[in-house]
Amino acid sequence: MERYDVVIAGGGVAGLSCALTLGSSKGKGQWAEGRRFLVIDSGKSDLLKAMLNNVPGIPAGTTGKKALEDLKAQALVYGNVEIVKGSVKKVEGAKSAFTVHTEDGNAYESEIVVLATGFHSFDADVAGVRVVPHANSPKEGRVMIVVNPDDTVREGLYVAGILAGVSTMYATAAGSGTQVACSILSGWAGKKTVVHDRV
Numbered sequence: 001m002e003r004y005d006v007v008i009a010g011g012g013v014a015g016l017s018c019a020l021t022l023g024s025s026k027g028k029g030q031w032a033e034g035r036r037f038l039v040i041d042s043g044k045s046d047l048l049k050a051m052l053n054n055v056p057g058i059p060a061g062t063t064g065k066k067a068l069e070d071l072k073a074q075a076l077v078y079g080n081v082e083i084v085k086g087s088v089k090k091v092e093g094a095k096s097a098f099t100v101h102t103e104d105g106n107a108y109e110s111e112i113v114v115l116a117t118g119f120h121s122f123d124a125d126v127a128g129v130r131v132v133p134h135a136n137s138p139k140e141g142r143v144m145i146v147v148n149p150d151d152t153v154r155e156g157l158y159v160a161g162i163l164a165g166v167s168t169m170y171a172t173a174a175g176s177g178t179q180v181a182c183s184i185l186s187g188w189a190g191k192k193t194v195v196h197d198r199v
């Protein structure tokens, strides 16, 4: 079975933003070396329906489809992120020994798992998750997972994006995914960590 440091379920704004920040830690310290990150995505991001005029840093009039393609390409730049098509149906185990199962029969081992599957429903079999009505959605019937202040459900199991209850905007979803990545990197580095580059 392939083993990763982080498996991210969901490759929308939040999942890809998380992967991008994790990937960008390459070369930033001993603790970052040799890390591998996997995004498993079923390809139905809400962004695919969007026309973006109000996302900080993205030119007005950019389609969500184009923004998603650009974000995917950016996350792949560091060579330590893989993105596969699939639908996560079950997460077993605990920190350092999670197994993530997909509907098509694949399984991946991981130290850490991030759930970032959006707010339409959450049907995967994952021990410890509590699914409740979304706290910040303008539409009825949307869901979120209750998280601890550090975005975990339990040790090593994180939730990001609108599934974690943030408002359904690109920037909040991206920020949530990025925050989860910084928390993971801080755990590995043993101190509060962000990833910055200088001119």
Ligand SMILES: Cc1cc2nc3c(=O)[nH]c(=O)nc-3n(C[C@H](O)[C@H](O)[C@H](O)COP(=O)(O)OP(=O)(O)OC[C@H]3O[C@@H](n4cnc5c(N)ncnc54)[C@H](O)[C@@H]3O)c2cc1C
Pocket: 009, 010, 011, 012, 013, 014, 015, 040, 041, 042, 043, 044, 045, 046, 047, 048, 049, 050, 051, 052, 053, 054, 055, 064, 086, 087, 088, 089, 116, 117, 118, 119, 124, 160, 161, 162, 163, 167, 168, 169, 170, 171, 173
């Ligand atoms: C019509 C429309 C217009 C919008 N316009 C704007 C706008 O102008 N400005 C703005 O800021 N925001 C806008 N948004 C909101 C923005 O698209 C969302 O806030 C953002 O996409 C949320 O990111 P996310 O990663 O949390 O969820 P998503 O981007 O929805 O990503 C979730 C991903 O998880 C995948 N997934 C689901 N279940 C599984 C599973 N079991 N296994 C693996 N993968 C799974 C899905 O296929 C999807 O790719 C718009 C949304 C819509 C619908």
